[in-house]
Amino acid sequence: MAQANHVQTDIPRSPNAKSRVGMEAKPVDSHSVARRLQSELMSLMTSGDAGISAFPEGDNIFNWVGTIKGSVGTVYEGLNYKLSLKFPTDYPFKAPMVRFETPCFHPNVDQYGNICLDILKDKWSAVYNVRTILLSIQSLLGEPNNDSPLNGYAAALWPNQEEYKVVLQKKFRETESGGVSS
């Protein structure tokens, strides 16, 4: 693509321009990533958004644990979900890996907790951050995209909200008890 060619001709100010050979093997300044993550943590803690929270897991600031509360008025109301966020070393230019740690019965979440969300894939933008990710997932819970389901059963069940809620509660209780036992 022509874009890739001319990109290398301009913007000579970047220090990476000379050292870089290809598109891969980016010597990312982990300090700057940590700095960005720290600032995100600060803004997340000061924003006080209801229903979402996240905090680094242990000493590694590249691994976070987040929690999402089901939005009021949806079938997920009152349910808490735990997520893990793994940030790549070239974050925020690449999206973090976000998965549900708590098994989630949802059309766009598979049995391993992987989430099918465009902003975590091709629609990722460097301006997104942990807060926007968690808010997006929270809203995804109440408004699934049933056209490209990871969980076909949930997608098929979604139109029948009463039944969906029953199944959801049952599954959640199962995972809760399973989580306690494990």
Place this chain on the structure above:
Amino acid sequence: MAGFILPEGGQEPPSPSDLQHAGSNGKANGNHALVSAVDAQANHLKVGVKESPKRKKASKMAKLKQSKLDARREQWLSQVSGRKSPPSQVSSNGDVSHPCAGETTIDESFPAESTTPSNTSGNGTASKAVSFCTESKGHSNGSGSDSNGHSKDSSNGYHHGGEKPVLRRWQTQPALRSLHDEEAAPKDAATSQAPQQKAQKAKMKKGVRPQEGPESNEGGGDADDWEAAAEALGVVVPESGSETGVASENGSHSHLAGDESGVSTASEGASPRTQNGYLTRRLAPEVPDACARHHHRAGAGGAWRQDDSHRPGTLPRLEKFNSFPVVPHNHTGSMWEATISRTMWGSSAAPATCPICTEELDLTDTSFVPCPCGFRLCLFCHHRIALDDGRCPGCRQAYVKVEKVEKYIQVPRSHLVRLKV
């Protein structure tokens, strides 16, 4: 004066065109007389400044004045260019009394200098100036009959433009002035008599104003004038008396005009007609302005405020000084800088830190707007994104647009390719 300007309020500023007519009439003497009058004042003022002990202050004021001058020149140039009608056409149907009225209005700004010999003695070195300048100066310092004769000489067979210097000197001599007015404008004497009389009354009122005394007695009166001019330039004149306020503001105008002509005298070899035309353009628009101001002043009393609704547009405004066009320092092709403010990210408030890497944005970064959406980021992050994704984080649109433009500017070969296509 006030009554005079009102009937022709709807007209475009009449005197510029008329004065221009005078300038472009092709009568060399008339032109010279007009130029000489202004030049004489310019020399007058300039010499006064040179000799004044407050020279430094004056130079500071000169800078201030120059900035204002530029702004006003732009203004007038745009006005004049907007008016396409040729001067001759205007003169064919225009009132002959207009130039007289216009001149007399301008004249208000030179009360003391014109009548007091002490002032001119202080500026004795004006004789160094160009010959016709000193000549007109001599007339201006001379008695009424002297200048009367001069006016006859210069206006003999020529246009009224030639009489301008004389009129200028007469504004404190109402009797002579009225005489001269009749001479100068015989064609419409009947129609314009009443307004002229009103103007005379205004003049007489002005004649007894208290400021005239000290101004005429002081040797360095010009320097004081400069200060007054600076005051009028910078801020609203704080003086309480309405007449003094008018005087000082008028003084500023005249100083500007005078100095301008003085500058043009330096390059005197150039065609006098151009100078003349320029001067008329510079001077003339002040005419209705001054009239209107006087009119307003008679009722209100007090200096113009910045927020005054009747404040003439020709008066200096602080906003103008503060809003001199500051060209944004563009390192890359952010040619949409102007339109960005209305887009989603806005350009008015550049973030202090890069939204991507949270590093502080330096001067280069803040002036770097790589996308028409207005999303700003530091050059490093932009480089990273351009290498990988190539899409703006703010709008997900590809950065290609910028890159292309930059590339075409930088690489002439691809530019040629583009031309072929």
